[in-house]
Amino acid sequence: MASTTTVSKEEKINYLLYIADTALILSHRNSEWCGHAPVLEQDIALTNIALDLLGQARNFYQYAAELIGNNATEDSLAYLRLEHEYKNLLLAEQPNEDWAYTVLRQFYISTFLFYLYQQLQQNEDEQIAAIAAKSIKEVAYHVRWSGEWVIRLGDGTEESNKRMQQALDFFKDYTGEIYIAASYEQAMQIDMATIQKKWEEKITAVLNEATLTFSTNNFSHTGGKTGKHTEHLGYILTEMQYLQRTYPNANW
Amino acid sequence: MQETKNNNASAEELKKEVWNVVKNIPDPEIPVITIEDLGILREVIINDKNEIEIIITPTYSGCPAMDLIGWSIKTELEKNGFKDFKITNVLSPAWTTDWMTETGKQKLKAYGIAPPNKKQIVCDPELFQQDEAVPCPHCDSYNTKLVSRFGSTPCKALYHCNNCNEPFDYFKCH
Numbered sequence: 001m002a003s004t005t006t007v008s009k010e011e012k013i014n015y016l017l018y019i020a021d022t023a024l025i026l027s028h029r030n031s032e033w034c035g036h037a038p039v040l041e042q043d044i045a046l047t048n049i050a051l052d053l054l055g056q057a058r059n060f061y062q063y064a065a066e067l068i069g070n071n072a073t074e075d076s077l078a079y080l081r082l083e084h085e086y087k088n089l090l091l092a093e094q095p096n097e098d099w100a101y102t103v104l105r106q107f108y109i110s111t112f113l114f115y116l117y118q119q120l121q122q123n124e125d126e127q128i129a130a131i132a133a134k135s136i137k138e139v140a141y142h143v144r145w146s147g148e149w150v151i152r153l154g155d156g157t158e159e160s161n162k163r164m165q166q167a168l169d170f171f172k173d174y175t176g177e178i179y180i181a182a183s184y185e186q187a188m189q190i191d192m193a194t195i196q197k198k199w200e201e202k203i204t205a206v207l208n209e210a211t212l213t214f215s216t217n218n219f220s221h222t223g224g225k226t227g228k229h230t231e232h233l234g235y236i237l238t239e240m241q242y243l244q245r246t247y248p249n250a251n252w
Numbered sequence: 253m254q255e256t257k258n259n260n261a262s263a264e265e266l267k268k269e270v271w272n273v274v275k276n277i278p279d280p281e282i283p284v285i286t287i288e289d290l291g292i293l294r295e296v297i298i299n300d301k302n303e304i305e306i307i308i309t310p311t312y313s314g315c316p317a318m319d320l321i322g323w324s325i326k327t328e329l330e331k332n333g334f335k336d337f338k339i340t341n342v343l344s345p346a347w348t349t350d351w352m353t354e355t356g357k358q359k360l361k362a363y364g365i366a367p368p369n370k371k372q373i374v375c376d377p378e379l380f381q382q383d384e385a386v387p388c389p390h391c392d393s394y395n396t397k398l399v400s401r402f403g404s405t406p407c408k409a410l411y412h413c414n415n416c417n418e419p420f421d422y423f424k425c426h
Contacts (some may be wrong), residue, residue: 052313145401
């Protein structure tokens with residue numbers, strides 16, 4: 001890693017929020033499955049993944065809050081920011097639709113986080129490195145779980161294959177955003193080209209095994225990283241922030 | 253006040269005393285094992301001013317038990333006359349099941365949870381890998397099958413024993 005990094009405090013805060021928001025929003029989407037998944041074991045698996053992501057988000061928020069100062073806390077960052085202040089990937093906030101959408105989105109994001117954390121473990125910022133080293137072990141389990149489901153459904157029945165194909169077609173306009181760096185992301189000097197290469201190799205291999213085809217699209221929706229979201233995020237925040245908005249500073 | 257308590261002891265003695273006071277605090281989710289058995293309790297540091305710091309580390313990032321564990325440590329120390337101490341939650345080095353004590357593993361097994369094997373494939377994203385065979389905590393058979401890598405708490409996986417037909421939890425490698 002470059003030892004002459006000149007990342008500003010503001011850029012670092014924005015970057016921490018970008019990862020934290022992505023983890024939190026994906027966690028929230030997963031938690032919507034609680035009590036609704038096809039079988040009990042998978043309901044439990046997905047809520048476990050939601051909990052891991054929530055924990056990772058908390059660690060990044062706590063560190064961001066420490067850098068922001070000014071009485072910011074992990075809770076104020078999660079519950080009191082508006083859509084345009086959220087920096088998560090658009091991919092994370094898309095509706096769950098069906099099991100195919102849910103596991104494919106998980107696979108895309110978990111695979112990205114896995115290779116990202118591989119690098120961040122060596123980040124010169126010790127706290128970022130510590131959070132990444134902690135998270136990567138959890139994310140490895142998520143990659144395996146979601147990847148296995150992609151294969152199981154893609155190479156399953158005619159119906160499950162059709163559903164996976166629909167999910168694949170829908171998300172192809174969203175994955176590109178991962179690799180279009182926001183300015184604060186560039187400042188972090190992460191080798192995104194390597195992450196993208198590993199990510200594409202992994203995705204392609206798994207989709208091939210699932211008898212599906214990964215098409216690299218030249219077009220991608222963007223904006224999430226700088227606060228321009230799809231309408232879905234507003235609904236998520238409305239639900240997630242309801243309590244703190246209605247009963248400010250409620251505590252238990 | 254704690255001052256008298258701290259001043260009467262050498263740093264080494266104080267460290268041992270604090271460790272002994274908190275080591276038997278049970279894990280809130282698996283109360284048969286202690287925070288020492290689990291490797292959550294990492295260190296007691298006494299600085300040259302005889303100030304006490306207790307270092308703990310979470311098992312998983314989202315472990316909901318950490319707040320309660322911190323609170324239990326505080327309560328236990330206060331009950332024993334310590335008033336001034338700091339509890340610090342550290343992430344690095346990341347917790348691993350390799351830190352679990354042998355006693356802890358035996359207690360888990362007696363409780364019906366298969367203890368973790370040695371860490372092997374944790375950080376490998378390859379799909380469909382087989383964990384090393386996990387023996388059934390009830391009948392010791394190795395003829396067992398993974399049902400799900402996720403269970404009732406983040407640290408457990410669901411297994412089924414093909415021999416005695418009992419389902420069981422496995423404290424998965426991490």
